[in-house]
Amino acid sequence: MTRKSEDAGRSTIRDVAARAGVSASTVSRVLGGVYPVSTATRTRVMRAVREMDYVADARAKAVAGVGTPTLAFVLEDITGPSFAHMAYGVEREATRLGHLCLVCGTEGDVEHELEFVEMMRAQRAAAVILVGGTADTPEYRERTRRVADSLASVGSRLVLCGRPPLGPGAPVTVVEYDNEGGAYALVAHVLAQGHRRVLFLGGKPDHTTAQGRERGYLAAHRARGLDPDPVLLRHGDFTRDSGHRLMREALEEGLEFTAVVAATDMVAAGALTALHEAGIDVPGDVSLAGYDDIPFARDLHPALTTVHVPYEELGRLAVRTALGRTPETPDEHLLLGTHVVVRGSVAPPAS
Amino acid sequence: MTRKSEDAGRSTIRDVAARAGVSASTVSRVLGGVYPVSTATRTRVMRAVREMDYVADARAKAVAGVGTPTLAFVLEDITGPSFAHMAYGVEREATRLGHLCLVCGTEGDVEHELEFVEMMRAQRAAAVILVGGTADTPEYRERTRRVADSLASVGSRLVLCGRPPLGPGAPVTVVEYDNEGGAYALVAHVLAQGHRRVLFLGGKPDHTTAQGRERGYLAAHRARGLDPDPVLLRHGDFTRDSGHRLMREALEEGLEFTAVVAATDMVAAGALTALHEAGIDVPGDVSLAGYDDIPFARDLHPALTTVHVPYEELGRLAVRTALGRTPETPDEHLLLGTHVVVRGSVAPPAS
DNA sequence: ACGCGGACGGCAACCGGTTTCCATCGGTGA
DNA sequence: TCACCGATGGAAACCGGTTGCCGTCCGCGT
Structure with a gap:
């Protein structure tokens, strides 16, 4: 019966506090790192943390307003090579900026897409990136504009990536390629x-x-x-x-x-x-x-x-412009250029 | 000045309660759906919810123990076609089972991998799926076993997917192909x-x-x-x-x-x-x-x-076995079969 | 020796939800 | 007419963190 087996399950900050003989606030401050704490206290707390293998619950931190921000990525099918490269760019840039990255596959179904967006709104994702073309109907614009508004109302940002803009006035960032x-x-x-x-x-x-x-x-x-x-x-x-x-x-x-x-x-x-x-x-x-x-x-x-x-740059750009903005930033619309790569499959016609 | 513009920002359940003239508990119960609430009250609450476009904060729900569970997927590079197909399987199965799906790219760096796992532990992810081969050193086994233990201590499960098992006793699910x-x-x-x-x-x-x-x-x-x-x-x-x-x-x-x-x-x-x-x-x-x-x-x-x-099946299986288990389930080790597909690129040697 | 200020740490409020427990109310049977 | 009961909804505790505010203690200068 090693001492170690006393981790009866998830331990809270108060458990750590109890073991270190301090209050929960002190533990929080030690872990936070900025508030002045004496070396002796810090040592005791850190030891307790280590012994209990404690990690603060990120969800609780999020509620308190200091969580790791999250960003969501909604696409049709990550299996397509171009989507995969965009996903790569998005994920890389998101983690570079210290964000977590949620991914949702819609199978091209508009209903699923809406469901996902609603979930992401509930998650208070910093940004929701909708990827890939779609049918550009009046209903699409209407619907998507509503989505953009409702996301904006909880402080998250809609990004349209490789997808048509909605016309003026919608709180949306658009990143397209030509x-x-x-x-x-x-x-x-x-x-x-x-x-x-x-x-x-x-x-x-x-x-x-x-x-x-x-x-x-x-x-x-x-x-x-x-x-x-x-x-x-x-x-x-x-x-x-x-x-x-x-x-x-x-x-x-x-x-x-x-x-x-x-x-x-x-x-x-x-x-x-x-x-x-x-x-x-x-x-x-x-x-x-x-x-x-x-x-x-x-x-x-x-x-x-x-x-x-x-594609990768497209993904990176989508998250960069979405996250690096203040409420005053005007809505952006980026259009990336493309270029022809000449290889061997095109030649003059036979005769 | 339309009535609608009063959504001054994210609204809480108490705001909804105030507008509906009830208590927060009642709103929670209406939204929860099970507790008996009179039709009149329900209607008033639902109207308030609609008017304010309210969505409960998923993080807060998670703290209270009723959140959408999450599952994490850690791989080297989602750009590789086989990884992409596994990712597809994982994502599909995760959403089928009502889980959110976090994705992290490590670029093959062990340090990043460890950082990510620690973050996922903080997120209290239901399962963390480590994807793809790696260097199978004694340090790897040692380190990964510690990771598995610490994940288990917060109630989440480590899954090794296409990666060598750790030997007996580690709280791990392994899904490999041959x-x-x-x-x-x-x-x-x-x-x-x-x-x-x-x-x-x-x-x-x-x-x-x-x-x-x-x-x-x-x-x-x-x-x-x-x-x-x-x-x-x-x-x-x-x-x-x-x-x-x-x-x-x-x-x-x-x-x-x-x-x-x-x-x-x-x-x-x-x-x-x-x-x-x-x-x-x-x-x-x-x-x-x-x-x-x-x-x-x-x-x-x-x-x-x-x-x-x-690959897709591998991903699906990884999440299915990881999520569909009770604490009593024995640790599983699945080995999927493969088969040769004969096409045209192999023929008898020239002479 | 006294007063002052800064370092330190605890209490309690707060984040945004859920849920237990209890009070109230209207209706019913005796 | 009164006691009792089920349906309903509110107050408060709780989930697991953070942080503003304040009291204590110590060391310092005069």
Whole structure:
């Protein structure tokens, strides 16, 4: 029966005080570190703390107003490489700034998203970061604006990350990257190689990220006085399987095209495999480009020409701007740039 | 001056009580839902709640013992696909069971890991899940055992996920997958094709996951009465860049081999690119295999033969066994199986 | 020797909830 | 008509911390 086994369970600050023969306030002050405490007392208290392996309950501290602040991160699916990189940036920056980091997955379900936000409001999270595109309907704006207000009313801040702003007046921080601009540059590059029938493998038609990239695709055509054939616009989602399926269908239909631009690298990866399966050479017969520049893009064969998006930086920026603000700070709207990364998957058309 | 603008900030349960003309206890009871409250009172309270957009402070509830439980997830880098899938499983299962999910990234630094665990102890997390291999030294076991004890003393549970157990007696749940077995099966498959010089691109020499896979590599050889040339064992880390570099170096050295087994799919991806860059055909000239079966493995060219690891299930299982236990439950040690997925990257050697 | 001030530490109030215990009230059966 | 009972709601204690306020004690200067 060692002395040690007397830790009958969670011990409170008063238990520690009793053992050290002082009051709870003194223990609190010793642990706090600033208030003057005599060396003898401090030693006794610290010994008791050590012997009991005491750690103050962070929740109680939070109630008293001195807790570790928390920040919440709500996304669709952390499994997607771009989301994972944003999550990485968010988490790194949050812990750098001494915040805890809560993560919630919504599976893309708006109801879940609302539930999570409400929970985070109850948690009094310093900031709630909503990540990823969504359907930009009037209801969305209305709803999200209410969410922003109710978060603001408990002192926490809503951040929209890669998601459309709500118009003026909502207490919101927006951090976006330029989907349209990136797609424009990418498609311009493809067109400059001489391609004229460029298949676009997009995402859900009402998804803002997908829409932005699609707009870039169209704009790049128009800038050259071209008007792309509507049958070249395909819609799916942002998964590898979607790219694979869409590509296979297009091939089976006998659709004519000399280049493919996918809405994400994942989609491009699936499409590439479908092309390979059909015995089509890339970029000899067909060129292919992606979007996101995930690490794997280099390892596809041929290496994928794509648009680099600074996802990690995006995440870092989201938390930095959200946390480093005073009530007077004007609402910010940041737009990060992207750039085309030219690799081997785009070449001039065959003939 | 709308009536609404009187939400001067966070409102407490007493504010709600005042507005509804009842006591705080009554509000608590209405919100709690079980205690008998007259319809009239309930209505008045609910109206006040709605008008003030009140949400009870979850931290305060937690102190009172009725909070949303929380679970913590500590990993090296959420950017790795296999980690991301585990994270997904953990998060999904946690929210399914009504828990919040905290995530911490350690960058592989043991000090950070310890700091995080201490924070989670302060948070009174229901469970702390430590994810991913590590250096299995006596100090590690000693230290981790202390961590497990101190977590247990505040009522939370340590879970080791894909990490070596600590020996008997530590209050720990272990959920592992069979690194050695998977590597054994994979390498046996490669050897069965006729390969005799199989390059192994491993991880850090003292990393348990890397060690397990390396042991499988060796065991598969010995089972055939083979004794692999030590120069065929290379060490790096689990990144794509490591695979790329190791492969290039081996090529530059003029090392002889007819097959390559990489410790992870990421490593394999980098290696594949290095092989392509050197003009080597896979699997015509050299066969290649990976480990993890990340979604991308199918889209490499050729599609990667690899070992499937049920990462998502691993994460789910970790939280399920950690949370669904009573103090009497014996400490569990689960070992999940893996299986080889044969695709196109392994073929018999050239001649 | 006396007064003064700073160092130290305890009491009690507070953070924002929950819950036990008890008082009140209206209705019912004898 | 009165005693009794169940339904309802308030006061106060509690969860586990922090901190303002104040009393005590000690050492110092004059």
